[in-house]
Each structure stands twice: as C-alpha cells, then as structure tokens.
Amino acid sequence: MAEALSSIGYKLSHFSEFMAMGGYGFYVWSCYGLGLVVLAALVMYYRRRLRQALRDQVLRDQVTSGDGTTCA
Amino acid sequence: MASILRFYHRLAPFWAKATTPSAVLRLLAAMQSWLGWGSVVLLAIGLVWSLLVAPPDYQQGEAVRIMFLHVPCAWLALAIYSMMAIMSAMALIWRHNLAFITIRAMAPVGAVFAFLCLFTGAIWGKPMWGTWWVWDARLTSMLILWFFYLGYLALLAVTQDRGRGERAAAILALVGGINVPIVKYSVDWWHSLHQPASILRLGGPRIAAEILAPLLLMIVAMTVFALYVICLNLRRLLIERKNLAARLRQNLVA
Numbered sequence: 001m002a003e004a005l006s007s008i009g010y011k012l013s014h015f016s017e018f019m020a021m022g023g024y025g026f027y028v029w030s031c032y033g034l035g036l037v038v039l040a041a042l043v044m045y046y047r048r049r050l051r052q053a054l055r056d057q058v059l060r061d062q063v064t065s066g067d068g069t070t071c072a
Numbered sequence: 073m074a075s076i077l078r079f080y081h082r083l084a085p086f087w088a089k090a091t092t093p094s095a096v097l098r099l100l101a102a103m104q105s106w107l108g109w110g111s112v113v114l115l116a117i118g119l120v121w122s123l124l125v126a127p128p129d130y131q132q133g134e135a136v137r138i139m140f141l142h143v144p145c146a147w148l149a150l151a152i153y154s155m156m157a158i159m160s161a162m163a164l165i166w167r168h169n170l171a172f173i174t175i176r177a178m179a180p181v182g183a184v185f186a187f188l189c190l191f192t193g194a195i196w197g198k199p200m201w202g203t204w205w206v207w208d209a210r211l212t213s214m215l216i217l218w219f220f221y222l223g224y225l226a227l228l229a230v231t232q233d234r235g236r237g238e239r240a241a242a243i244l245a246l247v248g249g250i251n252v253p254i255v256k257y258s259v260d261w262w263h264s265l266h267q268p269a270s271i272l273r274l275g276g277p278r279i280a281a282e283i284l285a286p287l288l289l290m291i292v293a294m295t296v297f298a299l300y301v302i303c304l305n306l307r308r309l310l311i312e313r314k315n316l317a318a319r320l321r322q323n324l325v326a
Contacts, residue, residue: 008124018124022134027199031138031192032123035145039297042184046304053311060318 107300114293144294152182157249183221220248
C-alpha cells in the first residue's frame with residue numbers, strides 16, 4: 001500500500017514524464033481516450049433510452065384511469 | 073441430456089414465476105444502482121492501479137498499459153458472444169421470450185467491446201509489432217467475431233416481423249458460436265504475431281503478479297460495467313415492450 005501510494009505520488013509530481021509514457025504516450029493515451037469516449041457514449045445512450053421508456057410508462061399510466069377506461 | 077431436460081421440467085413452474093416481465097423488471101431495477109456504483113468504484117481503483125501503480129514491462133515498457141484495457145475488452149467480446157450463443161440455443165428450443173430479448177440486449181454491448189478490442193489491439197500492434205494489422209488467425213477470427221455481432225444486429229434491424237427476426241438472428245448467433253473457440257485457441261493452432269494465452273492456460277497464469285493483479289481487477293471492473301449497461305438496455309427493452317402492448321390495448325378500447 002505504501003509502495004503504491006509513493007508510486008502514485010511520484011508519477012503525479014513528474015506529470016509530463018508520466019504523460020510521455022516512456023515514448024509510448026500517443027499509443028497509450030489514444031487507447032484510453034477512445035475507450036473512455038466510446039464507453040461513456042454507450043452508457044449515456046442507454047440511460048437516455050431507459051429514461052424515455054420510463055417517461056412513456058408514466059404518461060401511459062396517467063392516460064389510463066383507475067377503472068381501466070381511457071381518456072386519451 | 074434426458075436428465076437435464078427432466079431437471080428443467082421439474083424447475084419449470086418456479087422458473088416461469090421468476091421470469092415474468094414484472095419479476096424481471098423488479099430484479100433489474102434493484103440491481104441497476106449496485107452495478108452502476110460498483111463499476112464506478114472498481115473502474116476508478118482499476119484505472120489508478122493500471123496507469124499509476126503497475127510497473128512497466130521489462131520488454132514492452134509503458135506500452136504494456138494498453139493491455140489493461142485490451143484484454144478486458146477481448147474477454148467481454150468473447151464472454152458476451154458465448155452467452156448469446158448459449159441463450160440462442162435455449163431460446164430456440166424453449167421459445168422463451170425473455171431469452172430472445174436478453175440476447176437482443178447483450179448484442180450491442182458485445183459489439184462495442186469487440187470493436188474496442190480490435191482498435192486497442194491495432195494501436196498496440198503498431199509500436200510492438202511494427203504494423204497496425206496482419207491477417208493472421210487471431211486477428212482475423214476476432215474481426216469475424218465483430219462481423220457476427222454486426223450481422224446479428226443488422227438482421228434484427230431489417231426484419232419486419234419481430235418474432236421471426238429474433239428467431240433468425242438467434243440462429244445466426246448460434247452458428248457464430250463456432251468462431252468463439254477458434255478465436256480462443258487460434259494462437260495455439262496457428263503461428264501468430266499475437267502472444268499466446270497468458271492467464272487462462274494449463275499450468276496457471278504466466279504473468280508477473282504486479283501486472284496480473286491490476287489486469288484481473290480491470291477484467292472484473294469492466295465485466296460489472298458491461299452487466300450495468302446490459303441491465304439498462306434490458307430494462308429499457310422490457311418497458312418499451314410493455315408500453316407498446318398497453319398502447320395497442322388502448323387503441324382496441326378506444
């Protein structure tokens with residue numbers, strides 16, 4: 001644990017060295033960047049679709065009154 | 073096989089009660105926030121460990137960090153497709169609606185992971201092998217896996233009749249199952265630039281503990297994340313279907 005924390009501290013205090021990734025910075029960061037963008041888009045898309053479906057469900061329940069007759 | 077069937081039929085009444093849309097929707101709603109927050113916490117720890125703590129590889133240097141993203145994506149692309157193929161067989165045999173709709177919910181998630189696996193693999197290949205792409209067995213069979221995902225989604229998208237479309241797509245998913253062991257064992261069966269299996273192999277993992285631990289954590293974290301997205305999507309599909317049925321009923325009444 002102490003070793004891990006000192007490693008984190010070292011990397012963050014030598015930030016440009018950390019970003020350079022020993023010369024592989026472009027490759028490493030383009031992988032992680034693309035992964036982040038694609039997975040964030042995936043989550044946001046399906047969260048929105050779920051919200052829409054839940055909203056439609058609420059609207060439907062409001063339209064259908066208690067005795068099962070519709071007033072739409 | 074006969075005893076499996078007998079077991080299934082004895083369980084059938086309980087199974088039928090547990091798999092009604094409303095019971096499944098309750099379960100999914102309860103699971104959703106656990107999976108969501110679980111993936112946030114696990115991914116945060118996993119990413120810090122992968123990027124800031126894990127040591128560089130003695131051959132690959134810092135480029136080895138691409139593995140912490142690439143391997144979980146490959147695992148999920150294969151695991152999700154395997155589940156889809158198994159559930160397709162079950163869905164076609166027992167005609168269970170929930171199985172068809174679950175496969176439908178998993179497919180786009182698996183397709184995204186297959187794409188990310190290919191993409192991160194190409195970026196990793198450039199500095200390590202000197203090329204973005206080679207037509208060798210591992211890479212080609214993985215590309216075919218991605219095409220099976222896309223074919224499944226395209227078949228669902230173009231069929232008008234939902235039931236027929238789902239059955240046709242399930243047959244495609246089942247046929248594509250033959251490709252899964254080919255992807256997994258391609259590195260043993262053919263010469264490949266790709267390195268051989270280093271985690272799931274006879275004789276245990278062949279990888280240093282300092283790198284294996286964050287890799288396993290990232291695999292678990294990404295799996296929880298994938299389950300979260302599948303949970304969202306399955307919930308959405310089930311609610312949309314309920315809404316559609318209710319609209320049709322209303323139109324009949326009105």
